[in-house]
Amino acid sequence: MRAQTARPPAPGERKAMRKKIVLSNANALEVPGLENLTTESVRDMDRLRELEGQVVGFDGDTVDALRALEAFKPGQGWGLFKRPAALVRRDLVHLGAAMQSARENKSISRGVFFGERGSGKSVLLLQGLATAYLQGFVVLYFPEARPIADAQTAYQPIQTPEGETIYIQPRYTAHVLGNIVAANRGLLDSLRLRKQHQLPIPLQSNISLARLLELGANDPQLAYPIWQAFLSEITAPSQPEKQGQVRPAIFVGMDGVDHIMRMSAYLDTESKPIHAHDLAIARDFLSLLSCKTHLPNGGVVMAATSTSTRPLVPTFDHYLARKHADTYAHKLTTIVDDLLHQVKVEKSIRDIGLSDLEELPAASYPPPLAKQVQDLQYRVRCYQDQNASLNSLRKYLNTFAPKLPEWNPYEVKDERVAKVMESGMAVTKVERLSKDEARSVMEYYARSGMMRGAVTEGLVSERWTLAGCGIVGELEKGLVRARF
Amino acid sequence: MDSPLLRRCVRAAAHTHKHIRRRPQTQQCRFYATPTDSQGDLRAAPPIRMRSDYNTSSQPRAQFLDDNYRSTNRRRDDDEDNREVDLHSLRIVPSSPSYFTATxxxxxxxxxxxxxxxxxxxxxxxxxxxxxxxxxxxxxxxxxxxxxxxxxxxxxxxxxxxxxxxxxxxxxxxxxxxxxxxxxxxxxxxYLNVPKPITVDAYGVSVAVGRRKSSSAKAYLVEGTGECMINGRTLFQYFGRLHDRESAVWALKSTQRLDKYNVWALTKGGGTTGQAEAITLAVAKALMAHEPDLRPALRRAGCVTRNPKRVERKKPGRLKARKMPTWVKR
Structure with a gap:
């Protein structure tokens, strides 16, 4: 037996160490000329587009807000560099555009990020939070869906006005309220209560929303009613003429959303598992995500999946794959329609332009479509080479329909999940980095002094391949963390 | 006095004297290995007739020989028709003169x-x-x-x-x-088994097989941008360990060709290390089909030779291949 030489760790010490968020490395170099994500840069779309492909830092204020929201997670490598910074990717530019539109036109956009392990889904969501914060949104964030559904916090049933039984989680809700108020204090201090709410405690009629949330954060028994009150306040139409009645757009995020797309680990009074959609917090988030709750002031609702300790969620996976394929199928249909139009207009098959069709990168299409695209490209080319009649080409194009992944009818589908997923949200696959992006990240590593040696074409290419064709997490693991 | 005759005599005497001193006259006449003069009617022995088929079991162990066989063949041929076999005078002689040897x-x-x-x-x-x-x-x-x-x-x-x-x-x-x-x-x-040379086919793909431990891998190599798929998954998805990923593409990495080719590999058997190193060998062989000049560089990188090491077998009386059981006094 090994002799114990040191004091054993106190209860909770190991966990605290494991969960500790370190955002700075005193040994790393300050990167000269590292830009920050600022209000100006996120409000000016041209500026944000210019930043695409660059590593951009967060200023102190944003970092505090993100930290309060628990958006930084252990294992994301923030502690390896002088200060937090992340690569601006195309997805973030799109997200920024959506926010811009939400702020200006009060539009709503909803979506789910999914992708491979280490592809940067959570960091993308974090950048979304930062952007929203800088745009002046009210930022609501559930850092993990897992603690909502894995029966780790207390729960109790309540009846909704419609007579359904849902389950609230007072402690968890109080915790989230605390996070929200800490992150958005500057904004929420200026917003005043407008409606009359049925709450267990008497409330002053015009207290600030920050004060309201503090009440909920301090008393778990009040947390859920106050959360509901807060949600109805923040989603009330804006009244700019009255003081404190301006309602900004909101950004709602949830990471690891797969955990609430299945039966939860909680049991009801008959010892049957409770569906995660019956948990009040999850239900509220999903009603935002599926647009059941209207956002009159505009907003962005984003969820990200998680691939570490991921549960089996076949229905959710199916819809992700199907919706992802659907975006590609849409492009394909447009091209086919264009060809059909040309068939009508042109005199000869030789005059039909195939450049759009032939430029389609078939290999990057999701599996059922990839083969179809290849087939289409080949067949149409054959028709043209053989100088076939326009009619035969038209017949072929008319029969063409993109194939999407279909649900296996012999498996049980989770109808509640299906209903949420069919509500028209966007699904975005967080792709791997291109070589240029990888180079930009590697240059940042090198300038931080965390990677030795020159960033050459060969090195970029090599590390890109070893990181599974540009998985950003693996790139970091191989270059900064690995100690040989 | 100084006549030529005398001089010749003296020289002859001196020569004789030297000759005598050098070679004593013990060997007056020379003997040859074979006699030079005729020694009567000498004939060569009949040639040993070896049979062409060397299936020795089908050879007769002995054959009947006439007594007159050795004396004159011609007479024997003449008499062949009207010869009467006298069994008493027959002598059995082995067909091979080596019959009486041990082998x-x-x-x-x-x-x-x-x-x-x-x-x-x-x-x-x-x-x-x-x-x-x-x-x-x-x-x-x-x-x-x-x-x-x-x-x-x-x-x-x-x-x-x-x-x-x-x-x-x-x-x-x-x-x-x-x-x-x-x-x-x-x-x-x-030695008749000649390995088939690996070639690049009409689509620019070369295929090669590599093995290591109990794994085997088949790699398809095509010019590309450095993408790598193993059993339908990316390098990162297939090999969690960075070392294995490096091993798999080591042939390309060590020759600075990682961004010039795409690899599509199938591998089975064994564990992760074995599979990764089987892919190394397969990729190296496929790469040599594209660029034969890389052979020395690949050999220096250790990608050409198949590593023949396998798991050593367990032996009776031992806990593992070599480990002995703990010694106990009684």
């Missing part, structure tokens, strides 16, 4: 080979080292076939003759030598 068939073989060697010694031969590689029968196989106690030294003498005969130029190789050599070859000739 008659081996001796026959040796004699036959040396005859062939002698007979065809003037035929042109190949340059040293150029003879076709042939797997001759092992001594154990030979002994088993003959059922004779052939010694290693004796068999080596046989092999030496075989190799010597094998050096005869193939275009002039006599039929009898060919057939004789055939009988001494092993049934399976491993």
């Amino acid at each position: 008659p068939q081996y001796t026959d073989d040796l004699l036959h080979l040396s005859t062939l060697s002698r007979r065809h010694q003037l035929l042109p031969v190949l340059a040293p080292g150029q003879a076709p590689r042939i797997a001759w029968k092992t001594i154990d196989q030979y002994k088993t076939e003959l059922a004779e106690p052939v010694r290693a030294k004796g068999y080596n003498a046989l092999l030496k003759l075989l190799k010597q005969l094998n050096y005869i130029h193939p275009s002039l190789m006599p039929e009898e030598v060919k057939t004789t050599l055939e009988t001494f070859k092993r049934d399976v000739q491993p």
